[in-house]
Amino acid sequence: MTTALHHATDASASLLLVDDDTDLLRLLSMRLEASGYRIGTAESADAALSRLAVERYHLVVSDVRLPDRDGLALFEEIRSLYPALPVILLTAHGTIPDAVEATSRGVSGYLTKPFDSRELLERIARALRLAAPAGPAEHPADEEWRSEIVTHSARMLTLLDEARLVAASDASVLIRGESGTGKELLARAIHRASPRAAAPFVAINCGAIPEQLLESELFGHVRGAFTGATTAHRGLLQAADGGTLFLDEIGDMPLALQVKLLRVLQERAVRPVGATRSEAIDVRILSATHRDLDAALAEGQFREDLYYRLNVVNLGLPPLAERREDIPLLANHFLRVLAHKYGKRLRGFAPDAVEALAGAPWPGNVRQLQNVVEQACALATTPLIPLALVERALRLRPMDALSYSEAKQRFERGYLVQLLKLTDGNVSDAARLAERNRTEFYRLLQRHGLNPDLFRAEPRGVAPARQ
Known part of the structure; x- marks a missing residue:
């Protein structure tokens, strides 16, 4: 099944017609099938949403007056579930204000009954043409860009349509989804469908690398920048120059590095650790997380300004269930x-x-x-x-x-709990055993939601380890 939206002349384009007038549905179906389209029909908004959940369409043509709700309400539901799916509205009660409201809210077209068949075909052709992605991969049948993503789910195919559309731009994309849903595969697909496809795709898991190493890995360092830096090291931002950098589990990035990453995105230049000069870079940022970043923002664990830099476009991968x-x-x-x-x-x-x-x-x-x-x-x-x-x-x-990042977090929390139990909640002793300074140790406790007071040798009970 093709993933791109099709031009009107493509006989494989599939349209969903929604109207409670069965005679009109039959007539429109005949006319549009004669023009080469594949047609599905529904007589209510609920029936239309049910069809969209199990079958993939490239355009919806809906009457405004439906038995269970109006066409604008159906359009809003379609837009929230399938943002890349264009909708044309038909009505026998059209007015200029109605048309203005519909188009201002994003409807692809608006026709008043009775309408000329040629006008409808032109509106459909224009809506499909505007929805079709531009860019290096102009042949809809070419699915090589997403060959690693195996699916025939209507929801996934709609998501891939959105990914293909956004790939043509240079916008930052935040991919949300539970661990194991394929966030990196989607990021690689976006890169392959983009104008940067011939340049490097570089991925890094922000939650799997200690903070000190993560800074050097991302930004690089010069010789002598710190103990053990016997040679200069080119960072991943530089390695991805001209291409795409994928920041997996961005929600686990320490706040200090969030500030430095924001500066890179603002200045489009990176300064390696220990260097006195910045180097210009041209990198597109894709990021992913399984964490609730909105909650992290509220708790001060993630910077709001960086969040809006990364979350220009938001794509959500559904769980396998x-x-x-x-x-x-x-x-x-x-x-x-x-x-x-x-x-x-x-x-x-x-x-x-x-x-x-x-x-x-x-x-x-x-x-x-x-x-x-x-x-x-x-x-x-x-x-x-x-x-x-x-x-x-x-x-x-x-x-x-579990992913490596999840296993690491689970081990780290269990380790901290055992230290607090061993030292009766004495942070200084626990930090010394862990060979960390008190400030860093307190930061670790805060990250895992651990209160040392609950581990004191008093009849308060001991906080169990949350797994």
């Missing part, structure tokens, strides 16, 4: 890759095994699904993977579905 139609597709994709890896002739999953996969909760999302399929493949002795192997793999310990 909200795109269950993709589970069999993804499972068989991983099976083919892993069968080659293990040198096995595996043909697929037994029907009851597929049913078990489709019904599992998947807290670790696509990453966990890949782990489950890999374990089943490694132990398989028959061409069809049986239910027993899938059930065994689904009983993976929660740790197996």
Whole structure:
């Protein structure tokens, strides 16, 4: 299935017609199908939203007067769920103020009944043309840019349409989603669809590297900048010059580095650690997080000015449990890759095994699904993977579905709790055992929400470790 929105002359463009007048629906369907479009119909706003949830359309043409709500209300719901999907409104009660309000709110077109068929076709063609992404990849059939993202989910395909549209610009993009949903894959896809595709794509996990090393990794350093800096080091911002820098788990970046990153984005120049001069760079920033950055802003853990610099466009990846139609597709994709890896002739999953996969909760999302399929493949002795192997793999310990960043945070919090227990909440003693100064140790406690008073040797109880 193609991911780009199509020109009017493309026979594969799919339109959803929404009207409670069945005769008009039939007439419009015939006219538009004769012009080469694929047509779906709905007689109410709720029916239209149900169709959009399971099938992908390139344009919606809706009557303003619907039995369950008006067309503008339907448009607002469509815009919130599918921002890249254009909508044309039809009405028998049109007025100039109605048209002005509709177009000011973002409706792609507005026609008053009765209307000329040629005028409708022209409006549809223009809406599809404006919605179609511009840029280096002008052929809708070319899906190489997102080849790593396996899906036929309507929600995911709509998200990919939005990603393709934003890829043509140079806007910063913040990708939100739970761990394991594929945030880096989406960032790589955006880079490949962008004018920067031939330049480097550089990724760094901000939560997996200690603060002292993260600064050097991002900004680089000159020789002698600090103890052990025997040679100059080129930072990742410089390495990504002309291309894209992907900052994974940006919500875990320390506040001190947030200030320096903001300065780089404002000045479009980077100064390596220990250097006296800045170097100009041209980098597009994509970032991702599984954290609630709005809560982090409220708690003072993330800078508001940096947030708005990074969050020019916001894309949200759904958890695997909200795109269950993709589970069999993804499972068989991983099976083919892993069968080659293990040198096995595996043909697929037994029907009851597929049913078990489709019904599992998947807290670790696509990453966990890949782990489950890999374990089943490694132990398989028959061409069809049986239910027993899938059930065994689904009983993976929660740790197996954690990302490195999550595992590191969990270990760090448990370690701090044990130190506080050992020292009866004495921060000085705990910091000394951890070989950290008091200020840094207090910062670590604050990051993990730990109150040393609760660990004092008094009858207050001990705070249990939150896992």
